[in-house]
Amino acid sequence: MTDRLPHEKGFHISWDQMHRDARALAWRLDGKGPDDGAWKAVVGITRGGMVPAMIVARELDIRVVDTISVKSYNHQDRAEAKVIKAPQEDIMGDGTGILIVDDLVDTGKTLELVRQLYPNAHFATVYAKPLGRAMVETFITEVSQDTWIFFPWDMALQYVQPYRGVE
């Protein structure tokens, strides 16, 4: 097949599914912040984390929302990640009371870097693969390592031929 990425399985997420799963994540995180259960801020890891971060912030009525941008580099076969935009320092501290949200943890490299900077933050993703699962405190759905997740912002509705094609 020529129209598939070189991954065995594809897991296609619609906007509706993402909305439901991000809401489920919010509900699971509700009241789990330190001290009085409240969260100080939500930080989305760009770009994919901005969608669930917005939904979590809306559900939990968190008005302080920031972003962190991580860029992955391939250098001599080793993927190196670098922070190219940090969140506001006075909000973050060591991460206590901060909810850091991403759409997915795969190998865990992205979150490993962010966790070094904010060791006391709570890390949450909507989806998780086994290699990176230990990097998050909270997630909703696990998929196998050889599954490629297709997010709604990377897809479009299109015509498909009927199974019994017209001669």
Ligand SMILES: O=P(O)(O)OC[C@H]1O[C@H](OP(=O)(O)OP(=O)(O)O)[C@H](O)[C@@H]1O
């Ligand atoms: O656990 P890892 O192996 O580090 O992979 C997971 C990260 O990879 C993807 O982001 P990507 O770097 O492709 O950027 P994007 O969010 O801007 O699409 C995804 O949104 C996660 O942030």
Ligand code: HPA
């Ligand atoms: O399964 C995935 N889907 C989309 N982006 C990704 N980045 C790492 N793994 C994935």
Ligand SMILES: [Mg+2]
């Ligand atoms: Mg990302």
